[in-house]
Amino acid sequence: MWRTRAVAAVLAAMTAGTAWTATLPSAQGQIQAHEHHERILSLQQDDFVQGRWRQSGAVALELLGPDGKRIRRLSQDEDDGSPFGFVARSAGEYRLRVAGQGSYEWQLTSISAPQAPEQAEPIQGEVIRQWALRLRAGESSDRFWDYVERVGSPLVERYSATHDRITFVWRGARDNVRIHGGPASYNDRMRRLGDSDIWYISYDVPRDARFSYRVAADVPHVRPAERRAALRATLQRDPYNARLIPEDSADLFEGGSVLRLPQAPAPQVQASAADQPQGQWRSGRLSSKALGNERDIHIYQPAGSQAADLRHLLILFDGREYREIANAPVLVDALIEQGRIPPAWVVLVDNPGSAARSRELPPNDAYIEFLRMELMPWLAAHGVAAAAGDTVIAGSSYGGLAALHAGWRLPQYFGNVLSLSGSYWWGPSGERGQWLTRRIADAPAAPVKVYMSAGIFENSGSGLDVSLVQANRHLYDVLRARGYDVRYDESSTGHDYVAWRDALALGLEHLLGRPAGAEAGRGE
Numbered sequence: 194m195w196r197t198r199a200v201a202a203v204l205a206a207m208t209a210g211t212a213w214t215a216t217l218p219s220a221q222g223q224i225q226a227h228e229h230h231e232r233i234l235s236l237q238q239d240d241f242v243q244g245r246w247r248q249s250g251a252v253a254l255e256l257l258g259p260d261g262k263r264i265r266r267l268s269q270d271e272d273d274g275s276p277f278g279f280v281a282r283s284a285g286e287y288r289l290r291v292a293g294q295g296s297y298e299w300q301l302t303s304i305s306a307p308q309a310p311e312q313a314e315p316i317q318g319e320v321i322r323q324w325a326l327r328l329r330a331g332e333s334s335d336r337f338w339d340y341v342e343r344v345g346s347p348l349v350e351r352y353s354a355t356h357d358r359i360t361f362v363w364r365g366a367r368d369n370v371r372i373h374g375g376p377a378s379y380n381d382r383m384r385r386l387g388d389s390d391i392w393y394i395s396y397d398v399p400r401d402a403r404f405s406y407r408v409a410a411d412v413p414h415v416r417p418a419e420r421r422a423a424l425r426a427t428l429q430r431d432p433y434n435a436r437l438i439p440e441d442s443a444d445l446f447e448g449g450s451v452l453r454l455p456q457a458p459a460p461q462v463q464a465s466a467a468d469q470p471q472g473q474w475r476s477g478r479l480s481s482k483a484l485g486n487e488r489d490i491h492i493y494q495p496a497g498s499q500a501a502d503l504r505h506l507l508i509l510f511d512g513r514e515y516r517e518i519a520n521a522p523v524l525v526d527a528l529i530e531q532g533r534i535p536p537a538w539v540v541l542v543d544n545p546g547s548a549a550r551s552r553e554l555p556p557n558d559a560y561i562e563f564l565r566m567e568l569m570p571w572l573a574a575h576g577v578a579a580a581a582g583d584t585v586i587a588g589s590s591y592g593g594l595a596a597l598h599a600g601w602r603l604p605q606y607f608g609n610v611l612s613l614s615g616s617y618w619w620g621p622s623g624e625r626g627q628w629l630t631r632r633i634a635d636a637p638a639a640p641v642k643v644y645m646s647a648g649i650f651e652n653s654g655s656g657l658d659v660s661l662v663q664a665n666r667h668l669y670d671v672l673r674a675r676g677y678d679v680r681y682d683e684s685s686t687g688h689d690y691v692a693w694r695d696a697l698a699l700g701l702e703h704l705l706g707r708p709a710g711a712e713a714g715r716g717e
Contacts, residue, residue: 218658219300224252226294231257233288234301235663236281241305243278250295259285268299286663315384316395318350318360325386334389338364346433347452356397357454362433363392366410373428374449375406375687376650380424403457404650404687405438405449406431438690439518448518451691461698462527470522471496479571483562484553486545490568492577493522493539495529505537505705506579508568508607510554510588510595512541519694528698534705537585538577542568554591555619556598556629564599569606580608585704587611589693593645594619598629600641610643611700613693614651617664626658630668633675643679644700645669648686661688 220232236242246254246268254268256279267277267289281287291297317325324337341348341362352358363370363383370383370392383392392410409427412420430437431450442448473494480487491512494500507525515521521539528534544550553560572578586607588596593615600610620626647665659667662683669681680703686692 217301217304219298220289220291221296221298222291223296224291224293229290229292231288231290233286233659233663233667235286235659236284236304237306238281238284239306240281241278241303242281242301243276243303243305244299244301246275246277247298248295249297250293252291252293252295252297254297254299255290255292257288257290259283259287261288316358316397317393318348318358318395320348320350321360321386321391321393321395324391328387328389328391334391337391341433345435346431349454352397355400357400357402358395358397359452359454360393360395361406361408361431363408363410365390366392368411371409371412371424373407373409373424374689375404375452376402377406380409398454399649399685400454400456401458402650402685403451403453403691404648405451405689405691406687407449439520449689453691457685458695461695462524464520464523464527468520468523471526472498472522475575477571477575479567481563481567483559483567484549486549488545489543490571491516491541491543492572492575493525493541495522495536495539496526498529498536500576503536503538504579504583505535506540506577506584507537507701508540508542508584508586510542510544510592511550512543514690515541518690519697521694521697524694524698525701528701533698533702533707535707537583537701537705538579540572540577550591554588554595555616555621556594560595561599561602565603565606581606582608583705585609585611585701587613587697587700589613589615589690590688591616591619594629597643600643601629601633601636601639604639604641608641609704610641611697611704612643612645613696613700614647614661614688615645615665615668616661617668618659618661627664627667630664630671633668634671638675638677641677642704643672643677644682644703645679646682646684646692646696646700648684648688648692650685650687 218232218234220230222230224230234242248268253266254277255266256264258264265279267279269275289299324334328334346362348360348362350358361372361383371380372383372394373380376396376398381394383394385392407428408431409424409429412427413423415423429445430442430448432445434450434452436451438449438451470493475492477490478487479490489512494503509515509521521541525537525539529536544553581604584607586596586599586609593612594617597610597612597615600607617630618626620628645665645668647662649662651661652663653660665681669679672679682696682699684692
């Protein structure tokens with residue numbers, strides 16, 4: 194579990210009266226002598242930060258480092274506004290702290306990232322370094338690819354007691370190769386080894402890492418508005434990696450490749466693509482007036498259970514993906530059979546499409562109305578119901594965000610929230626990010642139990658003020674400060690179903706608990 198930081202300080206930062214620009218943080222307000230206001234800045238090493246400060250009264254602006262220690266005072270005692278600036282000497286979360294008594298206003302005017310040297314060499318594993326020498330000596334790359342064919346990709350080398358150096362490789366691209374997923378924040382570019390057909394990129398990652406990834410070769414150079422579509426059109430699995438998700442992917446452009454390092458925990462449930470749910474399915478199409486569309490809803494009754502005896506309920510967003518990629522019904526069957534959770538209905542809610550998903554799952558009143566007035570009555574009419582305390586609403590990414598918003602707004606239906614890599618960085622158009630976190634910070638606690646998980650590789654910028662993993666950490670602190678029953682697990686994972694499948698099992702076990710009188714199962 195990720196350790197909580199100074200909960201009260203984080204909550205004060207979330208609830209302090211603030212005003213932000215569209216892109217850079219700012220704050221203003223009144224402060225009393227017994228309190229302080231803070232704002233967290235996630236910075237990279239050597240980022241140059243500039244801003245302006247204005248005050249009335251005995252108020253000071255201080256900079257605290259990632260270790261929580263005071264670095265310096267930034268403000269000057271000038272009422273008409275004074276500039277300030279500092280350089281982040283290491284990567285991490287810095288805090289701007291306002292203390293004293295009076296009124297204040299500050300605004301960041303720029304954050305400048307350091308310019309990398311044009312000829313900077315990327316990190317390399319020993320295999321790549323040796324082959325750089327062999328290629329310069331005139332050797333063909335054929336034996337390198339024979340080696341990759343034999344050992345598989347990515348190449349894994351011991352780097353330290355805690356980390357391995359992993360190297361992704363690609364053969365024969367003309368122009369560019371990008372890695373997507375895993376430790377790659379956003380489509381990192383591979384580098385060509387000399388003028389050979391070897392493209393590579395290396396990362397140092399914890400030895401317990403597990404994730405999926407894909408590779409895109411020769412992505413077309415198109416207009417900015419078309420770049421994402423061009424990337425999607427070229428993403429494919431790693432042809433030198435036989436480990437797949439889902440395991441029955443039909444061709445190279447379906448699914449992803451999987452890496453589990455030697456110290457990664459074993460899957461929570463051992464299941465293959467050949468394993469099929471043994472329970473009973475019912476499916477229906479639900480038309481929604483609230484959302485103006487319709488979607489498929491799939492109801493799964495676990496193997497060996499009687500409908501009249503089922504007292505627990507799991508509702509999962511992104512239903513198609515949790516059927517076809519995560520194989521959630523098989524996972525639930527296994528958890529029940531092992532005595533790790535009580536028998537439960539599984540309801541898989543499909544999306545009408547990707548555009549509708551991006552519109553519906555982030556917090557909005559229409560989706561809450563859909564859940565309250567349409568989905569839950571529809572399920573009850575089909576004999577699927579459970580008390581709020583025995584109901585789990587769950588999802589990943591936008592689905593995790595939607596699950597917590599639903600539990601917070603409708604605790605009379607959803608007493609348990611299971612959030613996997615929730616997109617809590619999100620903010621409505623024209624507003625700053627972490628919208629739901631700020632709403633929760635300002636409201637009394639809802640009677641819901643929360644399980645959250647996120648991966649350390651989900652650390653790229655979201656286009657707003659924090660990354661996904663940072664936003665999950667901040668939300669966890671606020672939930673704790675507000676008195677919620679919440680657990681947060683952070684692991685060496687990325688934004689994918691390798692992590693979410695394991696976390697789904699752990700979350701269900703935490704939220705629903707072992708059925709009364711059950712013995713420890715095989716998974717313990």
